[in-house]
Amino acid sequence: MKAIEAKNITHHYGKITAVDDLSFTVGEGELFGFIGPDGAGKTTLFRIAATLIIPSGGRMTLFGLNVVSGFRELRNHIGYMPGRFSLYQDLTVEENLRFYATIFGTTIKENYYLIEPIYRQIEPFKKRRAGQLSGGMKQKLALSCALIHKPRVLILDEPTTGVDAVSRTEFWEMLEGLKEEGITIIVSTPYMDEALRCDRIALMQQGRLMGIDTPAAIRSAYGRKLWSVSHPERYRLLLALRKMPQVAASEPFGDSVHMTLHEGAIPEDVRRMLDEAGIHDAAINEATPGIEDVFLELMKKEVRRSEV
């Protein structure tokens, strides 16, 4: 049985289509990422999966139970962490955790082993009110509360947004630990680099799925040669590349510019033209496409498709 099966899931808010005809499956024990910017529809999709809103159309089941008709039963199996911190700010760390355990008819003790690696880090502060915690601590408490009833699936809506790179790395390490416990995890993020930590990812943009696959397969589907061009005067370099007929696309990318060339053009042409433009000794190397390069490519295709 699949952990999640979605078929033609659609959701409208008035005239706005937030989620547009999505179909996908998530296997049991999979760590599955939804990658996309704000407004892609990630939160709406996750709320549907968490049985919090009823989709306008389509059908979704978790472990064979329908999210609409089976929501009562399903809620025992779902751990949901919304994007906005939503624990009780006036309760202490320990009180919050006990509260969540109680409403799910369990105790902290019963499933302590599951949350231990995470909760242990905030346990020294268990008498502190949740509202007084730092961002990283809040995130750990929220995850502990979402886990305390030992759910079969964790639904994590942008758990790492606005969190610094150190805490983000730690958070993903925690998710890997939970995956080993057999828990299915769906997680959304706007950070493309985090995609590499998932078993499979779905790239989302404007309510639609642009691609679903393993991160490696998504990257290898890039399909053309990508070049990295670097020169200390980056802005001049970029403007010069934009003017060249041989260059199909050029985008700033970290300390260099990522460029693709039109059919038949070679990097030597570019180097020569840069020289003529007074930009000497630019380094041009072949680059490995990242998830973000693929995302950019797919976004452009989507735009073309919608314009047809």
Next chain:
Amino acid sequence: MEREKVIEVKDLVKRFGAFTANDRLTFDVYRGEIFGFLGANGAGKTTAMRILCGLSRPTSGRVLVAGIDASRRPEEIKKRIGYMSQRFSLYEDLTVRENIELYGGIYGMAMKEILPRREALLERLDFTSYGDTLIRALPLGLKQKLAFAVAVFHDPGIVFLDEPTSGVDPVTRRQFWEMIYETASRGITVFVTTHYMDEAEYCDRITIMSEGRIVALDTPSALLRQYGTKSVEELFVKIARPQRNTV
């Protein structure tokens, strides 16, 4: 050639009671530079940035922003800088044109100066068709681009950007950084914080803060060489992790 310093910070200390948020920070930022300000949550970035923007005074140390002393005349600093963040940028209930007008006015520009520049700006941003649209009806990406353009509308010497690209799509993020390059090439200093570690590589120099102190300050490539790391992300995780476990 001596480069012009736009920000000079020497032994900046900021305490809140017994807590030292900024512990003897010393750095300079030059004219036209893109300066990345990184650090873990709680490292003291926001405190330092508030002082640089004239919103808070240092406990001790010397802070000059555009030649103005932050301890003595913080109000003067506010006039000479631009600021944008994701949380506070534009007024949702005003149109694009009204927002530009409002900001121009706040920064003391005359209406006869504002109007032609506003139209030129809309043209340049390809925003002409949105001129009379309410901000709340704009997609996030356009909002962020406009917010940045408004922050530099009065030609400040420095613009402070606090996580300007949080949550925006990668295409807009790239366009946003092109706007930053363009702004810096006009001689405006760009001081930026971000959680996107790849964005740190767009900066001329970066500083990494940890527990109130500056633990690294150099060009991204020099820092990668120095610490033997392949990416800024790796570097950050290596040196920005707090020593004592404060979680």
